[in-house]
Amino acid sequence: MDAKEFTRLSAKALAHIDTALGEIDADGLDVQLAGDVLTVGFADGARFVINAHSAARQIWMAAGTTAWHFDHEDGRWVARRTGDELMQTVAKVVGAKLGTRVAV
Numbered sequence: 001m002d003a004k005e006f007t008r009l010s011a012k013a014l015a016h017i018d019t020a021l022g023e024i025d026a027d028g029l030d031v032q033l034a035g036d037v038l039t040v041g042f043a044d045g046a047r048f049v050i051n052a053h054s055a056a057r058q059i060w061m062a063a064g065t066t067a068w069h070f071d072h073e074d075g076r077w078v079a080r081r082t083g084d085e086l087m088q089t090v091a092k093v094v095g096a097k098l099g100t101r102v103a104v
Contacts, residue, residue: 010052020104063093
């Protein structure tokens with residue numbers, strides 16, 4: 001994938017996550033997208049970070065003590081090491097942190 005395509009696809013994914021999480025009505029949830037970095041903040045001060053890493057052509061995510069590197073494959077962002085899919089992983093970790101079901 002060339003740089004232009006990566007930028008387009010990663011920006012689309014980050015914008016989707018920003019919109020989906022931004023629609024959640026939860027006290028203390030703060031979602032901020034600045035360029036290619038999306039920060040999800042919680043009332044207890046915890047922060048999850050999702051960013052486009054252009055040099056690796058991956059989307060990276062750090063949540064708590066766990067990190068993922070997602071590659072674009074067949075229209076989805078997948079972590080090769082674990083097989084986790086980006087949107088499902090975001091929904092799972094944010095939902096677990098909030099104590100509620102989250103859809104992304």
